[in-house]
Amino acid sequence: MQLGTRSILTAVLAVAAAAFLPGPPGAAQPPPGSTHGAVDWPCVGGDWANSRYSALDAIDTGNVDELGAAWSFAFEGRASTRATPAAEDGVLYIGSGTRLYAIDGATGETIWSVRPDEDAPAALDTAGIGDILNAGRAIPSPPGVALGDGKVFLGLMDGRVAAIDQQTGEFVWTTQIGYDPPKKGQAVSGAPLYVDGRIYVGLANGDWAFRGKVVALDARDGRLLWEFYTIPGPGEPGHETWPQAGEWGHVWEQGGAGVWHVGNADPDLGLVYFVTGNAVPMFGGEARRGDNLYTAAILALDMDTGALRWHYQVVRHDLWDADIAIAPLLYEATVNGERRPALAALRADGFLFLLDRETGEPVHPVEERPVPQDPFNFTAATQPFPVDADSLVGDCSRWRDKVAPPFVLSCSAFTPPYLGRDNVVAPGAPIPLVRVTPIAYSPDTRYLYAQGTAHVGRARRISRDPWFRGSARSYTNLPASVGVFGAIDTRTNKLVWTHEFESRLLGGSGPLATAGGLVFRGAGDGTFQAYDARSGAALWRFQTGVPRARGPAMTYMAGGEQHVAVAMGPELWAFKLGGTVPDADAPPAAGRRAAVRETNEIMTSTLVQSAERGVGNRYAVDEHAFNPPRARVRAGTIVTFVNSGNITQTITAQDASWSTGPLLPAQSGYVRMERAGTFTYYSEEYPWAMGQIVVEP
Template structure:
């Protein structure tokens, strides 16, 4: 179906939608490698084998497009699937967050409603499409999303040349794992039930459109490893957050890891009944990554249900809001690092773990960078989980509601220092479009508890900053290995979270809506009211920039530069057009030539920045907001370098369906790099 809605206006609808909606490589894939190259040899081919690229670093070694010629970048081709919706009628709203894959001369991507397309990567011409024919109905506050597909290729030459010797594997909103022949798009009959595996097997509460994958599986060691989305804030008894591995050939379950401790499992064994997995455990909805050489996969976890109250968790959160290393062959826990203790702010780990090995960083040990919604980036030894640099347990505000169990401290990285500032919002920090706007924000702030990051939700209302949208969300970070630069884009938004005693909430019986969100948190003593901290004119009350791009020197841990990301033009009424930064969703791409490409912003622009100083070098007006992470590739030696971005909105902008490829015109291309 194809319907269109135009809703660009003041920043308010953007903030509200973001507050609600932000809720793979292979050892058998020839392009994947545990070590990044700093740059490419002239005109070599370079593909994009998994969601975040090699090492999940959102980095390309290609250098044909560079700071000296990027201003000449042009649109080469566009592919439109027609598979999107503005949310009218029974159909849910769509958000095009996909990062395609490129293998050989073919580009693969999925649509929000689960169709898969294979395109000629040079021309954008369609080779095949697959429709899973699922029922795509409205599903709460979440837009329909498919962030990507995974690719597996047999290593045996005879098997690789046969039917389904190269497979596309992905999850759908019907909670199915599907395997397709990458050459023809036909279902692989030997996988599960005629190409399909139900992910709802032995998962309690897994009703349609409540439990399903939004990120691609990670393929390693012949297994496809996948988690799933579950509803936030609704109930204590949402489906389990179990992570499972399925054999890429047969679809058989290889192993399952449930993010609960053995002690918790023993205490609650009698509560399972006929189910295999516990309800309400932390889930893994963000992209997974892995290291084939170490035989480990890395899963980022969310916090346990019902998210914003944790007084009766009884240890269910031991692996919540963490990055967890599992044995790729068995699923056994190897180590975990918790980024938030007893997370009651919905600060789940939303971005893909990124791998790096850099001289002078952590003594050159193989590292993992985990970015968080708090604007923290933890640098860990990826073999052991030990921090490469000191992590400090700092005292945080106490005094939550009756029954709450708070951690007295929270972990803070020291290298790099937290990227999200300031730590606490006071009257002098209030912003807006004009002076009266700021005064109104100051009066609003005075009503609520505001004591800095990790101030617990309260009955009077607590300012949560950064909001549960981030900071750094699912768009993740990029690492330029040659320069030792880490790049992160962030949202800077504040929200108010107010807990309501169960009797009061039930008597109120609020209807869902915006700007005032209400969630039942069924099974807990409280319901919750949540809303953005906004000025009367629709601007965020917190200080500018409202969206930013930051580059960090990984060797020193120092910020190299930071700048606003996005312009309010077209989002706010004239004369309130500023380079103040805008809310953003999507990630950055770094190139070996010294560029950073990013869409993400609400002003519908695709931009290129100089990675050494943050200066803007190129921008392109998109037909829809580009809320995805770009990729770059060259199909064959001597061919063009392409940069591709999916532009199709994110719930707060016009819904669309454009996969857009950019390259240099023939007259601008150099014979060598």
């Protein structure tokens, strides 16, 4: 592997020249507690608070209709990204695929680019949550970079942190923060945070069965200053929340709590904050009895020593991957007329936890509520919930009249993944989807802006192996998921406004709030949009032609003008007042259903490989999943149904037009598809096992 080649495409003097641009006339002042001015965007969240708020206000609710595209830039190999650009002195820094770019923010021209891993394919996709697939490669981590001390700091997906000279693109240092020798799957998937000469960053991916950790590095040379493991070892506080002996006495060593996201910092309190991922094995609660600290938790660490000052666990004994899957933000709360430094963290089920960031005590009350129980999984008796608060994605009333038999609705997002109860469905199952896309906060409205997906799914396991994770993709009649984008008032923890979309239209961009009274986001239909931050009214949109937006937006000054930039998949777009680049054609709409396979043979069961890859290849048979779930044939074709499992099944059309009769294990049944149409069928013995045949003329 060759590390650190670069290409200079434009004179580096362009960077120096940009440093002498005047500041924005009449720019609003930074919000209270902000650590950076209005002109630049030096880290993925905009400031140490991760507020994703900018004090720039030249673009506002009164003139946003004059906003137009200034330029667009296509990444090498059409590689997609979900990074937020960092900006300083009018230059943008962003990674996509295998490259890191420095781009002139006024013109879109490349100043330099560097490719840390020459062996990685140029078009590598770093837009999705498939970070696991890219682990082990020395490529820029997906969320973005940090700027400071004349350097660009980036995480690499092989577990290293690197510093690059901001002017030249030359590597200054690299430091491996993971295990040595490296563990399979370890990666720096979150962006580094630069604060006063130090780098704070976390290690993922705990899903590969190792402990996450947070480290501090000297920004000058990459020297390790301290490290904190997110799963406590023997003798450390919190270790008692894991099995202590016997068959599972070692499971804490594979316990997870990966650190997926960028941290926050409050230098006045001397604290950095990180959130942790799920416990491992992910759905195997029987292997890890206890609360499993410090999984699914907020950690407040001493900036100088790494010592744990306080923690707050939002999910005990996580069985749902229901961790804090979004970086929190810092803001100033008012409680009983007094101002208190606060932290806001959004749980994956859409509930917002508001804590005093000095002590970890809730500034909005939290209560314990009973949750469904499963002795096999050692479920926690209760889980914490903010009192009288709204979930971003709504409550169970959304689904009560939409889930039809044979499925049974359990109205708790903490419905455990049962063995042998395959028809139980629950909100957020199997994994809640308020995750990955960041949140934003405006001190002007005191609203927090967020997005997520409301859905119901099957709360089940198909194997008694605690390390097995996953089930076959199957066809069901469950209601379609819904994308939600909205605002929560941090004073009341209530929704103020929401917009709902088909889930495919939600996109993975997340919000940007500005002092101009606007909230920007990229959508799944290729549009970049602006909303009134207070009312939620849609004010403006621009079609980029790129579906499935992933990159969160940011704003910066270049050439004396405010710009707004967003990575739309394989392209970076910048907008300004009076921009003249025209809208692109809308991309084709993406489908939601499973792909249809051309075949006249359907199996009653499916062999599934576990997604828990850090503990070897593991397999299980899903007896209640037809393979393929959707098939296509011509009219007149005889379709063969093969009982490939170990239970008797009778396959019957939903309209009762045909049936195979009972099929014992290893038996086959034959049905001639006489007429064209789309036909749903099911197992009479296990009616939640469904499939679909598309019959063409």
